[in-house]
Amino acid sequence: MTRFAELRSAATAVGLAWRGAFAIARTDPDIRLPDQRAARTVVLLGFVGAGHWSAFAASPEATDGEPNPLDRWSRRAIEDLAGRFGAKGLYPNDGPPWLPFQQWARRAEGLHASPLGILIHPAWGLWHAYRGALALADALPDEAMPGAPSPCDACSGRPCLTTCPVGAVAPGRYDVVACRAHVRSEAGRDCLELGCRARRACPVGAEYRYVPAEAEFHMRAFIR
Ligand code: B12
Ligand code: SF4
Ligand code: SF4
Structure with missing residues (x-):
């Protein structure tokens, strides 16, 4: 080996x-x-x-x-x-x-x-x-770099950009202040307990979504 x-x-x-x-x-x-x-x-x-x-x-x-x-x-x-x-x-x-x-x-x-x-x-x-x-210190063996086109290129509708209830995400822009305020509020309980709604809207790898305990752990760390 x-x-x-x-x-x-x-x-x-x-x-x-x-x-x-x-x-x-x-x-x-x-x-x-x-x-x-x-x-x-x-x-x-x-x-x-x-x-x-x-x-x-x-x-x-x-x-x-x-x-x-x-x-x-x-x-x-x-x-x-x-x-x-x-x-x-x-x-x-x-x-x-x-x-x-x-x-x-x-x-x-x-x-x-x-x-x-x-x-x-x-x-x-x-x-x-x-x-x-x-x-x-080891040198990497010469191997072709893995890589594939971005799944986003073929994504129709881009639901990640239209699902955030407070419009905190747009291409190239992420409004951390608006996001945090929502996640801390009663209305944002869904994002807090299950994870970012925009992230969950993505159809790619949906079967690998974090379990609620993991999602909530990260969201609580994010609003601290
Ligand atoms: C500071 C930080 C934050 C800050 C600010 C983020 C920001 N967008 O500016 C806050 C606290 C808000 C944050 C939040 C989150 N973060 Co954060 N964050 C970091 C951290 C510690 C440093 C980022 C940095 O400035 N690096 C320094 C620069 C020089 O490195 P960089 O490689 O060039 O990274 C920058 C660019 O690549 C740029 N970038 C690359 N592509 C694109 C494309 C677009 C459109 C934009 C806008 C930016 C962008 O983003 C980075 C700068 O923010 C990294 C860990 C790390 N060391 O990289 C995690 C990291 C980026 N975060 C991560 C995650 C998952 C999140 C959250 C989803 C957390 C969560 N609750 O689960 C949220 C959502 C963020 C979002 N929608 O952007 C992951 C991303 C993993 C991945 N799949 O890519 C990382 C890598 C941490 C990890 N341990 O894996 N985060
Ligand atoms: S929903 Fe997923 S695949 Fe579609 S644009 Fe957003 S991140 Fe990319
Ligand atoms: S965590 Fe909630 S408020 Fe923040 S970007 Fe995701 S969907 Fe929007």
């Missing part, structure tokens, strides 16, 4: 999905590994669909009552992998300044932005996220 295949299987075993990898270019900022070597590859790890939620839900962090349980669980799992593979862990919520996880995801999996701003995956639709990344 190659080191990348080993890493993929170790990540899967702790409940993290392999979200693609990309070679660090000369124009990218330098990433130093714990042993001071320069990293050559970044591997993204995350959640796809609703299946990964149960790994976190069964963890001590999920019920210990301390802040940011999902971030702490992710960091524990990814730091463990980093130690085993001589890698450096990188995290989407370490910031500002934040690491450009969405740009990285485009390079790793060839994903496209949806009109909501978040990236759409051809299979998982809008139901995927990044829990962290590992920078490694």
